[in-house]
Amino acid sequence: MAKISPLAPAGFPDIPAIPGVLLSAGSCGLRYEGRKDVLLASLDKGTQVAGVFTTSKTAAAPVHWCMRSAKAGRARALIVNAGNANAFTGLAGEKSVQRTVDKVASLLDCPKSQVFVASTGVIGETLPDDRIRKALGGLRKKLQPGDWPGAASAIMTTDTFAKGAFRTVMIGDTEVTIGGIAKGSGMIAPDMATMLSFIFTDAKIPAAVLQKLVRRGADRSFNAITVDGDTSTSDTVLLFATGAAKHAKIASAGDAKLRAFRAALEEVMVDLAHQIVRDGEGASKFVTVNITGAKSAKAARSIGLTIANSPLVKTAIAGEDANWGRIVMAVGKSGEEADRDKLKISIGGVAVAEKGMVVAGYDEAPVAKHMKGQEIDIDVDLQIGRGAATVWTCDLTHEYISINADYRS
């Protein structure tokens, strides 16, 4: 296994058990000898679910299954394997999902349509789902509340550390917990490094409301990060609400009682998303790109992602070079409205360029010092509107090339 990313957090958080959620992680020998590679979650009756999925036109079989099932909004089980993505496996892949779902539904005595499935790992190889099915009996026996570190480890592929986050928050007078796990390191190497995240809460929230919350949260977290701009065939985020908590009824996503919950959910998702960036292949710096003054929020995000995906910007950061010219280039490349002569760029909080040129008397020293740190801040103010967005990325290093040029061989 690769050594742990230099940007990793100090340790795995102490996520509490969430009423209505039982977890069981184990090994079925799909690819990794002596490592956990399968996760079963059992969810109490009445659990609501919503999800966001890859926009890839070549999405994997499990994604198609989850998209369909999520529409009904009910969940009783989640089965995830690492080591094989069951992607680009044709009809065989769909049958494999079907067999796995059948077995889980029968073991947990629940409708098939309430079993959610995710797979991550190599693509184009038939999934030996018999190994998963064989492991299921043992996994069911070990179902228990709260094995979050085990669950987070079981879904890892090229990840160098397990990723988890949680918040506790009030809905009215009732405390609820939001806990989640995620995996992903390249963003996104379809061989191995699909982005998956599963978030659980004991709040009682109907699926239609969950759907709005998870979409909004994903746009501000998982959809606002990039490592290499590539898109997995398997990206999946699922949000499960067991309803075990006894708070007042929630009727809409805009409900005032949900205010703190909405913020906490976004924090959990952003925390997990940041951990994925911090585990970016070869990453040596964590980069925050703040866009303000764009024509719209959408334009701001597009500009932010263009900067964050630019190989020239990312290599300059790896080289600790405050190369604002490449940022100007990326803004121009985004295709979003911009006025060269209004653009303002700051690095590490220091203005470097404005009104179409370098700032008068620009002193590179404090900026050069900032570039040597592990946390890089880039602020771009377009000064033409009120659109704002923040995106996160990492630098592009020799290590990224080594990992990805040599991965399969």
Next chain:
Amino acid sequence: MAKISPLAPAGFPDIPAIPGVLLSAGSCGLRYEGRKDVLLASLDKGTQVAGVFTTSKTAAAPVHWCMRSAKAGRARALIVNAGNANAFTGLAGEKSVQRTVDKVASLLDCPKSQVFVASTGVIGETLPDDRIRKALGGLRKKLQPGDWPGAASAIMTTDTFAKGAFRTVMIGDTEVTIGGIAKGSGMIAPDMATMLSFIFTDAKIPAAVLQKLVRRGADRSFNAITVDGDTSTSDTVLLFATGAAKHAKIASAGDAKLRAFRAALEEVMVDLAHQIVRDGEGASKFVTVNITGAKSAKAARSIGLTIANSPLVKTAIAGEDANWGRIVMAVGKSGEEADRDKLKISIGGVAVAEKGMVVAGYDEAPVAKHMKGQEIDIDVDLQIGRGAATVWTCDLTHEYISINADYRS
């Protein structure tokens, strides 16, 4: 200077003099000690011109000037400097263009609006245009037909070899020449590696027709290549037709007499575009991506460019890994219509995947052998329509990171 790209052609082509075009290359000390860095071209009265320019929203001052002047379709002079792009230099940049144009127009006794200007090099630094203006007198004295190697060298920045191409072709019974030069290596490092190309012919073709030809040619050449997907603030392609040749009148781009000319022009542009890819920063392999069976030609190009820009595909090629899973990923990521279960992928002419999965009895040996070569062919047949496109790129290597992480420092 960096050592010459391993993918460079054997030598500079023997481009003949083109009636109506005089060239003069020299040094004005803008950035490169002891190297040519300025090119003056003088064009006979009546020369028609058309161009295509960067779509960047932060385009440089010379680009704005050329865009405006190209609308009138007349040209008498071209002045190009390397070493400073005069980009993101605000009002000072525009004044600098104006002073240079004034001087050229006065020296060559022509209207200012018929003087075309291009600059390439670092951005964000004021252009010391006095050095260019000082050099102009000497350049004018040395104007001569046919110094193509000098002209191509004078516009280089990080290029490791000078780029030129030509064809001779008949319009009716009259032979005409199309000769061009280009520069660009990263695609596109805004500091240095803007893509510029200047193409000259003695054909007599009105500007409106030239505009159609250059747009169509650029779409199939310069707009079908990518090194790192980044877009320069200064990209410029200009096509000049002096009209010295005595052939029958050309009234439209679809004129049957132009058939061979159109093909030859496209060949010159594709040849120059290929040379830019072959000089891609750190390139060790030249990659041709052929897309067929897409919903439309536009969709085919978008899919081709997504594959060609994918860091995961490009690093796999650098690693000589026939990783077709990453190609599937890139097709999905493009957002264009695709049917996973119809997709066919071949590498080096060998089918590796079809109908949503790896081909039966896939033998990796011939494909692995192909991946070890310098010329890599990837064919993707979507099998859902008649849209086709070809794009070219190079691999993404450690050398790219070294060049771009360490460039300015």
